[in-house]
Amino acid sequence: xxxxxxxFSLFWARVQPEVVRIARVCVYDRAGLxxxxxxxxxxxxxxxxxxxxxxLERAGEPGPYVLVGHSxxxxxxxxxxxxxxxxxxxxxxxxxxxxxxxxxxxxxxxAAAAASG
Numbered sequence: 193x194x195x196x197x198x199x200f201s202l203f204w205a206r207v208q209p210e211v212v213r214i215a216r217v218c219v220y221d222r223a224g225l226x227x228x229x230x231x232x233x234x235x236x237x238x239x240x241x242x243x244x245x246x247x248l249e250r251a252g253e254p255g256p257y258v259l260v261g262h263s264x265x266x267x268x269x270x271x272x273x274x275x276x277x278x279x280x281x282x283x284x285x286x287x288x289x290x291x292x293x294x295x296x297x298x299x300x301x302x303a304a305a306a307a308s309g
Contacts, residue, residue, distance in 0.1 A: 193219040194265030200226030241272045255279035262286040
């Protein structure tokens, strides 16, 4: 399970206990968030997907996986599935981001910038 842009594993605190009743669940913190150490690498989706794949391998968590992602995590999970199709049997996307959303919906970006500034 991968949370949104500035969220971390606690985002899934109410969901994980329910899902664990029927399946093994792995929730993690991307590098630099929650309890994870920072990474010296640029925070791009390809980097985050590569790090997740390495984490799963080193942890000995065999696929196939049902990937769950919220917002930026959804974009990451789609990219993971695209790069490792033999290791993925399903995707659950919760208000997932899309790599072209700023291009397709520029008014949302302008509204978000105005609200924060």
